[in-house]
Amino acid sequence: MCRTAQEPQDPEEDEDDVDATAAAFTALLEDSAEELYEQAPCGYLSTMMDGTIAKINTTLLDWLGLNRRQVVGRMRFTDLLTVGGKLYHETHFAPLLRMSGEVNGIALDIKAAGGARLPVLVTSRLKTSTDGEPVLIRTTVFDARDRRAYEAELLRARKAAEEARRQAEADRERLQEALAVLQQSLLPSALPQVPGLEAASHYHTASPDLLGGDFYDLFPLDGTRWAFFLGDVCGKGPKAAAVTSLTRHTLRAAALHDPDPVTVLTTLNTVLNQRYTSGDTRYCTAVFGILEPRGEQCAVQIAAGGHPSALIQRADGTAEFLPTPGGMLIGILPEARFARAHTVLHRGDTLLLYTDGLTEARIGPKRELYGEDALRAFATAQPPAGPQALVTALTGLLDGFGDGLDDDTALLALGIPAPLPTPASEDPT
Incomplete structure (x- = not known):
């Protein structure tokens, strides 16, 4: 109870305090x-x-x-x-x-x-x-029983945490293996041999923990023509993988029905647009083309929708883009317009298709985009030794980007091999 300044002090309370103090002092x-x-x-x-x-x-x-x-x-x-x-x-x-x-x-x-x-x-x-x-x-x-018990509990917790870490690492490795297998199932196990042509491909995975949406393929249409395509599905993960699988199968089926490049991409646009109309819009970019070898030459027809322009490395050491302006993203609108282009490959020429992970890589201290101009300059600096040589050089380039390459990248190169150099005749003397 609080006592105000005006209240008189109780004498009995004072006596109790004195007695308690005396008892404590005596005990001490x-x-x-x-x-x-x-x-x-x-x-x-x-x-x-x-x-x-x-x-x-x-x-x-x-x-x-x-x-x-x-x-x-x-x-x-x-x-x-x-x-x-x-x-x-x-x-x-x-x-x-x-x-x-x-x-x-x-x-x-x-x-x-x-x-x-x-x-x-x-x-x-x-x-x-x-x-x-x-x-x-x-x-x-x-x-020290309490301390020992505490230390034992700490040790048990540390062992449990270490076991959990090892288990998580093992699970992550198994997941990466499963993702790698699934990723490979979305790509051809090997490119077919095309008479008179050389083909090479490469897939660079930016993250082993995520499924990428890049894809490519090369397959025969009939006895004289071959179809090829390369593209990039928006997003990553299982949903993107499902769209990738649907896209590859649709392109193959449409090409066998009518191989005209624009018609093939139009069919794919219809399938994607009708399949994903519930608000979960899914789309992709792609290049589809037809190869028709003709002796020392190969006619190429392509159509593109929202995809970077193909690059041609010529046998004379130059490099140029095969522009396809105006091609729209595939799957967003019920009706889409696609750009058409054609060219002829001669001996030593290489046609390169790629996804935007390459040109959108961030390089240098300022993390600037690599860009199409740098790609053309890189191709010009490489000797025109054919598709495999160009893909090998680009693989080294991608590896050198390090963490500046944050998106998967697919490469597909097609061309007519350059003639082998004639061996110098031996000196008869």
């Missing part, structure tokens, strides 16, 4: 050092220099389950320890005590009542005589 005077020693919350003992116990408090005797007669003058400190504790005491504890004069907080096990092991923390100090000679050892023993 009667609390002898011997009683503090005997009933302390930790164990105390003093030993001779050979380890014989000369004095031990009641607390430690209770822990040991022994009486004073059994211990004082009859046992050594090491007799209280477990086998492992004795070994550690002889090899580490005692030598360190002799050298430094004190040892603090060493973890040991003592043999408690009933044969149980009691984890303790031991601190020992040498007491010296007036001439500096050690005469006895004073030791304090702290009960």
Whole structure:
């Protein structure tokens, strides 16, 4: 109860306070050092220099389950320890005590009542005589059961966390393997051999944890013509993979029905637009083309929808784009317009199709786009040695982009191999 400044103090309350203070002071005077020693919350003992116990408090005797007669003058400190504790005491504890004069907080096990092991923390100090000679050892023993239990729990938690980490890593590796298998199922296992032509491809995965949406293919239409396509589905993951699978199968089926490039892309646009009309719009970019080899030449017809222009590396060392302006994204609108183009490949020429992961890579300190101009310059700098040589060079380029390449990239190169150089005739002399 709060007393205001005007209220008189109760004399009986003053007398109670004085009595309580007097009782506390009297108890403090009667609390002898011997009683503090005997009933302390930790164990105390003093030993001779050979380890014989000369004095031990009641607390430690209770822990040991022994009486004073059994211990004082009859046992050594090491007799209280477990086998492992004795070994550690002889090899580490005692030598360190002799050298430094004190040892603090060493973890040991003592043999408690009933044969149980009691984890303790031991601190020992040498007491010296007036001439500096050690005469006895004073030791304090702290009960470390709570600490040991805490450490055991920490160790258990650490082991559980490590096991969880290993399991997560194993699961991630299995997931990456499964994703790699699924990714490969969306691409041809190998390109077919086209008489008179050379073909090469490469798929660069930006992240092993995500399915990419890039795709390509090359397949025969009849005895003289071959179809090819390359594209990029919007997004990543399982949904993008489903669209990729549908796109590849639709392009193949449409090409076998009517191989005209614009007609094929129009069919794909209709399928995607009708399939994804519930708000989850899915679309892609693509280039579809027809190859018709004619001896030393190969006629090429292509149509493109929203896709980067194909690049041609010519046998004379130049490089140029085959522009397809105005081609629209495939699958967004019910009716879409697609750009058409054609060219002729001669010996040593290579037609390169690629997805925008290549040209949209970020390079240099300013993280600038790599771009189409840089790609054309790169192709011009490469010797016109055919599709495989160009794809190999581009693979090295992609690897050099490092983390600047944050999107999957597909490459498909087609061309007529250059004639092998005529070997120099041997000197008849």
